[in-house]
Amino acid sequence: MRFTHLEIAGFRNLTSVALDPVPGLNLFFGDNGAGKTALLEAVHVLCRGRSFRTQKSHGLIQQGQDRLIVRGTLEDELRGRTTLAISRARSAKTELRLNGRAERRLSEIARLTPLQVMLPDIGELVFGGPARRRSWLDWGTFHVKPDYLVRLRDYLRAVRQRNVLLKEIASKADLGPWNEEVARLAEEVTRDRQDYLYRLTPHVSRILGVLAPELEVTIRYQQGWPEDKDLHKLLGEAHGREVKYGATLWGPQRADVQLRTSGTSAATVLSRGQGKMVASALQMAQASLLVDQARRSTLFLIDDAGAELDAAHNARFFDLLAQIGGQILATTSRDPRTDGLRVQSAGSSEEAVFHVEHGSLTRILNE
Numbered sequence: 310m311r312f313t314h315l316e317i318a319g320f321r322n323l324t325s326v327a328l329d330p331v332p333g334l335n336l337f338f339g340d341n342g343a344g345k346t347a348l349l350e351a352v353h354v355l356c357r358g359r360s361f362r363t364q365k366s367h368g369l370i371q372q373g374q375d376r377l378i379v380r381g382t383l384e385d386e387l388r389g390r391t392t393l394a395i396s397r398a399r400s401a402k403t404e405l406r407l408n409g410r411a412e413r414r415l416s417e418i419a420r421l422t423p424l425q426v427m428l429p430d431i432g433e434l435v436f437g438g439p440a441r442r443r444s445w446l447d448w449g450t451f452h453v454k455p456d457y458l459v460r461l462r463d464y465l466r467a468v469r470q471r472n473v474l475l476k477e478i479a480s481k482a483d484l485g486p487w488n489e490e491v492a493r494l495a496e497e498v499t500r501d502r503q504d505y506l507y508r509l510t511p512h513v514s515r516i517l518g519v520l521a522p523e524l525e526v527t528i529r530y531q532q533g534w535p536e537d538k539d540l541h542k543l544l545g546e547a548h549g550r551e552v553k554y555g556a557t558l559w560g561p562q563r564a565d566v567q568l569r570t571s572g573t574s575a576a577t578v579l580s581r582g583q584g585k586m587v588a589s590a591l592q593m594a595q596a597s598l599l600v601d602q603a604r605r606s607t608l609f610l611i612d613d614a615g616a617e618l619d620a621a622h623n624a625r626f627f628d629l630l631a632q633i634g635g636q637i638l639a640t641t642s643r644d645p646r647t648d649g650l651r652v653q654s655a656g657s658s659e660e661a662v663f664h665v666e667h668g669s670l671t672r673i674l675n676e
Contacts, residue, residue, distance in 0.1 A: 310383055310421065310636075311330070311384055311608065312352070312383045313329060313330070313382050313383065315327065315329075315330065315382075316378070316380040317348065317379050318377065319374035319375075319376060319377040320350075320377045321350070321371060322344045322371065323371070324371065324668055326344075326669070328672070330636060330638065331636075331659055331660065332659060333636065333637065333659030334659065334661070335637060335639070335660075335663065336640075336660070337670075338641050338662065338664060338665065339664055341642060344667070345641075345642075346612050349612055350362055351379045352381070352638060353610060354395060354397075355394075355418075356419065356422040356424050357415070357418075357424065361426055361428065366397055366401065366403075370397065376396055376399065377397050378395070378396045379395050383421070386604055386605050391407070391408060392407070393418060394406040407421075420451075423599055423608065425592045425607055427592060427611045428612045429612060431588045431589060431592070432584035434588035434591060435587050435588050436581075436584050439563075439564070442565060443562075446502055446506070446566055448595075449595040452595075452599055452603070453598065454501055454505070457501045460494060460497045461561075464494035464495060464497070465562065467490045468557050471484065472555060472556050474487065475552055475555050479552075481545060484544075484548065488541055491540075491544065492539075492541035502564070503532075508598060508602065509528075509595065512594035512598050512601070513590050513591060513594040515594075520590055520626065521583060524586065524587065526568055526569065526575055527569045528567070528568060530564065531565045531566070533559060533565075540559060543559050544559060547559065593629060595607070597633050600635075608637075608638070609630065610638050611640070613641065613642070614639035640665075646662070
């Protein structure tokens with residue numbers, strides 16, 4: 310999947326921007342506040358319906374404008390040419406369009422746009438809490454197994470309903486059918502996640518072996534309840550505690566992806582730089598697996614590319630991305646023509662450099 314055309318209007322300081330990204334690396338450079346990150350953010354809103362920077366959508370609309378609009382034309386390996394559009398008004402009304410027709414389901418847009426977002430805080434995938442790793446795992450599983458989203462939603466809906474009953478101090482008998490439903494769906498979600506991680510692990514090892522050959526990391530799925538226990542039985546036994554907390558205490562919503570190196574939690578022994586390398590390998594591996602399993606490429610959104618990387622790591626990073634394939638939209642505050650960031654032939658069909666200044670965009674051609 311790759312975008313062949315993008316239009317952004319009324320989004321932060323981007324009044325009216327249009328570009329035709331190349332299939333490979335598209336590098337956007339400029340001063341802080343020029344609009345580089347806003348451009349990536351707009352593409353994320355188009356693909357996911359929300360920002361990666363804020364939960365408050367009204368702040369995305371440019372001052373003096375009544376709405377933002379982001380449009381894109383993409384070429385997909387499965388569906389061919391597709392057009393997407395999102396419009397969001399200050400009234401908070403959002404309109405989605407897929408091939409010119411109204412679309413209510415964000416999941417349909419997400420299904421078309423495999424996405425990896427690599428921000429300066431990417432290391433939090435290693436150092437942060439389980440929720441971030443669960444989200445990473447769920448998105449990856451969804452793109453390899455599209456029907457996984459249905460099972461996950463059914464499970465979370467059942468848990469929410471069970472939690473309502475717990476807050477009402479329902480009896481064990483009242484909770485019985487929900488215990489059975491939650492346990493059944495939990496097993497399905499867990500099988501999907503475990504199968505996905507099993508397929509993903511060799512890709513992580515291969516990519517990390519190139520990015521940071523000095524590191525060895527093992528990946529293990531912690532399912533959210535003791536592996537030697539039956540979840541249905543646990544839910545029945547935990548009735549008193551769960552009524553006290555008004556929440557379901559066991560299940561995939563409590564799961565984690567354990568990352569260990571030399572038998573110790575990676576989060577406790579890795580440096581911040583090493584954590585970024587591991588997190589980068591985890592995300593790049595998802596794109597590699599998607600090519601392997603579904604013959605589909607991924608869009609990478611990379612903010613502040615090359616920051617905190619030495620020349621050797623930077624070269625390996627971009628070389629790996631080129632090997633995996635997929636379109637890359639990356640920002641940097643450094644001029645790649647003079648500061649050594651890897652862009653070898655910006656005038657070619659696979660690499661392009663854009664200068665961003667005061668919300669405007671200019672493509673820089675080779676001299």
